[in-house]
Amino acid sequence: MNSDELVEVSYYWTKDESLAVHKCISSVNRPFNKKLGQGLVKWVIILMLSGLLFSIMIVVFVSVLRSPDSILSYEFWKEFYVDIVESKGELVDILVLIGKIFSLFVLVFGANWVIPRYVEPWLSKRRIERYFSTNPNLKIPVHVVIDSKTLNWEIGDETKITHDWKAYTRIDKSTDGFLFHWGGQHSWIPNHAFKSKQEIEIFNRMARQNASSYEEIV
Numbered sequence: 001m002n003s004d005e006l007v008e009v010s011y012y013w014t015k016d017e018s019l020a021v022h023k024c025i026s027s028v029n030r031p032f033n034k035k036l037g038q039g040l041v042k043w044v045i046i047l048m049l050s051g052l053l054f055s056i057m058i059v060v061f062v063s064v065l066r067s068p069d070s071i072l073s074y075e076f077w078k079e080f081y082v083d084i085v086e087s088k089g090e091l092v093d094i095l096v097l098i099g100k101i102f103s104l105f106v107l108v109f110g111a112n113w114v115i116p117r118y119v120e121p122w123l124s125k126r127r128i129e130r131y132f133s134t135n136p137n138l139k140i141p142v143h144v145v146i147d148s149k150t151l152n153w154e155i156g157d158e159t160k161i162t163h164d165w166k167a168y169t170r171i172d173k174s175t176d177g178f179l180f181h182w183g184g185q186h187s188w189i190p191n192h193a194f195k196s197k198q199e200i201e202i203f204n205r206m207a208r209q210n211a212s213s214y215e216e217i218v
Contacts, residue, residue: 006147007203011193013140013155015132021188022128024179026121027217028172144189146203148210153187165210173204173216 153161172179177190
């Protein structure tokens with residue numbers, strides 16, 4: 001790469017840019033859910049099978065505590081089978097217990113999957129829309145000078161930040177632009193901020209060669 005290569009980009013931070021960043025972050029958090037229906041079906045099946053397996057393990061564990069025989073012995077499994085077959089009332093109780101454990105498993109792990117991937121992004125989008133509804137004319141100028149070693153950001157009239165490429169834990173290339181991850185925060189350069197497609201290609205090559213991690217997302 002030519003060490004003299006230099007790219008300058010300029011744009012205004014607006015509601016559209018905030019929503020573009022939100023869309024990009026959501027895509028990063030849901031890389032396997034390009035189609036919502038397929039993703040939900042896939043993970044519901046996984047949760048159901050995992051919950052069923054977990055419930056069976058709990059029942060077996062309880063049986064181990066009750067039985068003096070080793071779980072590896074023939075006598076243990078014979079007694080386990082006879083108890084299930086012969087205990088009609090207890091069998092119903094066992095099935096009810098399995099159902100409760102299974103439901104709790106699906107509820108807890110299902111919530112841990114749904115909330116960060118769908119609920120939190122929806123709430124975040126609502127916050128962006130509310131913020132810009134109260135600041136409809138907000139336009140913050142952003143100017144970035146990029147070379148093979150550093151990225152120099154000027155945001156508004158007062159904020160100036162210089163980062164080495166390695167300061168970014170990851171750079172994601174989306175259809176709308178480039179998302180930078182650093183210190184739990186994000187920076188953004190949209191495609192329309194570049195002067196030409198050639199500059200996008202130059203920057204893309206810089207990112208691939210210098211970033212700690214570079215990924216293309218849909």
